[in-house]
Amino acid sequence: MKKYVPRSIQNIFDRIEAYNESITDVLFSEPLSTTFEVVVYTSLSPGTGTPTTTDPEASNSVSNYNFYSARSKSGHHDHLVAPERGRTRDEYERLRNSHFQAVIKKGPEGSQSPLQGDVWLATLNGGNLVTLVSFQRHGSIVTDFQQSNGGPAKKAHSSGNTPTQSLEFYKNSGFTEAEAKELSEKGCKDPKDIKIHSSAAAFITKVRSSSSFAGWSAAALAGLVANAQAESNFNQLAAGDAVKWYKKGFENGKVSSGRWENVKLRNVDEKCSWGYWQLNICPDDGAGRQLALDSNIDTTTSEGKAMWKAKLADDEFQFKFVSGKVSKVIDITTTDPYDAAYKITTGFERPACKHIKGRERGMLAKKIYDKYKTELGG
Numbered sequence: 001m002k003k004y005v006p007r008s009i010q011n012i013f014d015r016i017e018a019y020n021e022s023i024t025d026v027l028f029s030e031p032l033s034t035t036f037e038v039v040v041y042t043s044l045s046p047g048t049g050t051p052t053t054t055d056p057e058a059s060n061s062v063s064n065y066n067f068y069s070a071r072s073k074s075g076h077h078d079h080l081v082a083p084e085r086g087r088t089r090d091e092y093e094r095l096r097n098s099h100f101q102a103v104i105k106k107g108p109e110g111s112q113s114p115l116q117g118d119v120w121l122a123t124l125n126g127g128n129l130v131t132l133v134s135f136q137r138h139g140s141i142v143t144d145f146q147q148s149n150g151g152p153a154k155k156a157h158s159s160g161n162t163p164t165q166s167l168e169f170y171k172n173s174g175f176t177e178a179e180a181k182e183l184s185e186k187g188c189k190d191p192k193d194i195k196i197h198s199s200a201a202a203f204i205t206k207v208r209s210s211s212s213f214a215g216w217s218a219a220a221l222a223g224l225v226a227n228a229q230a231e232s233n234f235n236q237l238a239a240g241d242a243v244k245w246y247k248k249g250f251e252n253g254k255v256s257s258g259r260w261e262n263v264k265l266r267n268v269d270e271k272c273s274w275g276y277w278q279l280n281i282c283p284d285d286g287a288g289r290q291l292a293l294d295s296n297i298d299t300t301t302s303e304g305k306a307m308w309k310a311k312l313a314d315d316e317f318q319f320k321f322v323s324g325k326v327s328k329v330i331d332i333t334t335t336d337p338y339d340a341a342y343k344i345t346t347g348f349e350r351p352a353c354k355h356i357k358g359r360e361r362g363m364l365a366k367k368i369y370d371k372y373k374t375e376l377g378g
Contacts, residue, residue, distance in 0.1 A: 223340025
């Protein structure tokens with residue numbers, strides 16, 4: 001005997017069934033793309049950022065290829081649960097293996113390798129097999145079990161830091177060898193996107209009107225201005241490198257006793273770095289120390305300390321010295337603002353993580369050049 005179903009409920013069931021049928025008709029009547037973007041899943045340990053170089057199931061006959069799993073971003077896998085929703089490693093693997101098998105021919109040493117979470121353009125070969133054609137952009141995958149078990153992804157998100165990747169990862173991401181080493185081995189942070197400071201235009205007017213920078217190209221000036229912003233935000237008497245940090249370094253054995261004695265004697269108002277480009281007056285090899293000696297200023301005396309600050313208030317005091325120093329590390333007629341800023345950072349400023357800072361300031365210099373090309377004389 002059939003159970004009675006009220007007409008109002010049956011109508012709801014009928015409408016749902018009709019809707020599902022219409023969706024199914026669309027799915028099967030509209031062919032899906034044969035070239036499309038996919039998300040790459042590489043390994044049994046998601047989130048490590050290490051590419052799979054061989055597949056355990058691959059035979060010797062396909063040893064020239066690397067094998068991955070890939071989830072379509074164009075509708076092919078909308079009916080499948082994303083692998084990162086797996087609550088355990090075994091479930092992750094099961095979900096991963098239900099997606100496309102993606103292959104790519106091994107390239108020469110240093111060529112682009114798919115990494116966990118990266119987006120690639122793929123071509124459907126038929127069945128469940130796709131070929132990875134070209135890299136599109138980097139991405140990341142955080143699995144449910146990593147989050148719940150406190151894995152590296154969770155720790156990274158909670159601390160606000162990105163997990164340290166391998167040297168090859170950063171090189172494949174477009175960083176130079178020196179930048180990749182800073183990121184992978186020295187704990188440097190990824191480069192930031194720096195916005196142009198509101199005082200940039202006024203500072204550009206100053207350097208353009210200075211005889212110290214006569215003959216400098218617009219690109220060279222953009223590199224110089226970018227470094228001034230990064231060091232001081234165009235503050236004429238900006239003071240940094242506090243004595244207390246040198247003291248801490250001395251107590252930790254990272255600063256020699258001789259250097260610490262120089263800091264104690266030569267600092268001005270408990271600071272060592274001064275001016276637009278943070279010229280350091282404390283160490284023997286500091287640019288500020290050289291400028292002070294050239295100007296017969298002894299910052300170990302109260303008179304010399306006062307004279308140092310008074311001299312810095314004259315822009316030309318800083319401009320003439322910096323022009324002479326920077327012109328030795330860049331071509332002042334360059335047409336490349338990025339290169340100018342990068343070389344000034346690595347060859348003159350030399351901050352911690354100097355190559356990553358060079359990349360940041362190079363990108364800033366390009367922005368400054370594009371926005372103020374006329375004002376810079378371009």
